Amino acid sequence: MQTTFDQYIQPRLASPGHQYWLFQIAGWSAMTMLSYFSLTLWYNPGQWTPAFHTILQSILGLLVSHPLRWIASAAWEKPLVSRILINVGAILGASLAWTFLRLITFQWLTAEIVNPKDYGGWLFASVIVFGSWIFCYHALKYYRQLMEQRELAIAAQRDVLEAKSLAQEESVKRLTAESLYREARLRMLKYQINPHFLFNALNSVTLLVRKGEADNAAQMLSRIADFLRVSLEHNDELEHTLAEEIDVLDLYLSIEKLRFGDRLQTEFSLTSEAERFIVPSFLLQPLFENAMKYAVGRSLKPTRITLEGRVENGWLELCIADTGPGIDFAKTGDDERSTGIGLRNVEQRLRSSYRDNFRFDLAPNHPHGLKINLAIKDDNPRAGASSKISKPVGMPVATDE
Template sequence: MTSIEQRTQMWLSSDNRRYWTLQIAGWLALTMLSYLSLTLWYNPGQWDYALHTLVQSVLGLIVSHPLRYVSRWAWNAPIFVRIAIVTAAVIAASVIWTALRLLTFGWLTGEWVSPVDYGGWLFASVIVFGSWVFCYHAAKYYRQSLEQKDRIAAVERAALQATARAHEESVKRLTAESLYQEARLRMLKYQLNPHFLFNALNSVSGLVRKGEAEGATSMLARIAEFLRATLEHDDELEHTLDQEIDLLGLYLSIEKIRFRDRLQTEFDVQPEAIKATVPSFLLQPLFENAMKYAVGRSLSPSTLTLAAWLDEGRLEIRVRDSGSDEERRQERNAPSSTGIGLRNVEQRLRSAFQDDFRLELVPLEPRGLEVQISVPAIGIDGRPLSPVAGTKRREPAPTA
């Protein structure tokens, strides 16, 4: 919108101000025109004729004012009905104004107009009030065109904003899907790396050499079941914590066959917390990290603990391990040691919750590590969750 159009729009912001500005300006212009073209030409220096010129304009302003209400009342009528109503109003106003002009002319100048000239005076009145109605309708149409232009501009702005929001959501969705596919590829890589599949197959081979065919068969079956579950959840970006724990159970069942009594697990999950939505395959990298640095490096039993609860509209998750026989804190806390696991978890949390999440690694005393996650507690239907009154959470005891 140009600066001229902006100033015009500001000027047109008040109906009454616009109307009286045009009304007074129009009749002043007619006064000057009448004086310069008639009074000054035919009666120079005669102030009674000049006064009549001014008085007739004031009377015209008064008589023309009702035309505003007539035009406004007839505005929404069909075009031919509106023309008829406005024409009748113009004729009536012209007759009234002509009569007033003739009376004041005779009264102020002492010169009475011959009835033969009444027609000329009436014709001039019709021209004046016809022009008045034309200008009124032109101004009203112009204002409506500006308002329509503003409405179209507002709709266009809203459409652009909606398009921008839709584009932003689309970008977020594509980013989430991209991160998800990346996580799935990393998980497949994780399943094929020595920390899981190779070690699991070696464990199967060891069971076979020991003659424990039943154990080897059970482990192979669980590996197949876990791989099948990962493929079944291939298209999921998020699901409930309950479903995530089910998938985690499949993974741990394989690792328990591999590590036997060296792997102990504890689950302390609040009943309402299992309904919260989390990114799919969120917990496996955390347990894999604990498996690598705690269970895999210790000959004595190691305990992995999962705790989850709702707290003031947030889902709190804790994954804790009891550490290894020879804890190396510096290695566990080094960024390069997290591999794909914790980086993958952070990327998926950021994709799902933007910056509204917390992921921290907290060393435990005398050994062990706890991964702390805090995200909004949202159900699968998108509604916030809250704990049931009276439901209490049992905090996992520190592992010595």
């Protein structure tokens, strides 16, 4: 609750104009007390006329000193020499005027004639008083200016530190996310120059042509072109909807489906809410690439890869499972370690994007195969847009509401 001082007095004390009159009144009141106790009371004890003159000369001094404020303020921005000359002239002018008024009022009140030899003493005292006035004015102005600059410097430094801290935090997060994103994107782009991928894809086209399946060969070439186009032209967004992620994944799987034929079976079961969930770009491609290499590629039997997705209590829960030979977690050979590169990359991207709001683990898929359980929670959910990438023909996605 605001007090009267906080509501009325303190704002006025903060005003330069009010501060000026406060110092004026306080200074000349102090001048009155000093003159009375050092001169008037000493030389004219018990006399009211000299005491009244002491009060009157302070009032006159206040009035005479007031124009000094305008003069000193006008000279503030001028060169140092000019400022000194102007202020010295103002001191002499004010001293002469105050000395004259003091003498006139003293002789009028006391009916005494002041000896002309004493005029110098009266004038000297006036010069001391107004010289002190000008000194105090400049000292307070410099002090106020120093305090304002200091407050501005402190505020600017605080703003800079806060902005720097926020910028560094956001920069680290973004750079980490961008770095991991570009790494995943480069892993996708390498299919353009990856001899193994191109050899297998083109060899499959050759076999289709030799079998006289020109339509299937043309279809596979079209899907390879679509995949390469997406890898080159897909924008640099760091995240998109899960539905868009599935569309990118379908381009890759459509090629592998034609290459492996019935050996590759896929089944997707996603809720509509899961499809609208925002996920990092190229999140699933490394996981399916891992399954393609170590499940389908290592088995001559049909291998099924399933993807299930749903949203529970704000968490997107995904499960990618295959029926391949699985991974022996006890092995530490180079081949087994290479299996985890893509998986570790996905885990690092999730940690960068969601910090502690994610779960990522591998488990055996009974009776055989590998299962990857992934869950993420977005503290700032956004409405997802519809898919922007056309799905290749022949790759339907099963969804469960």
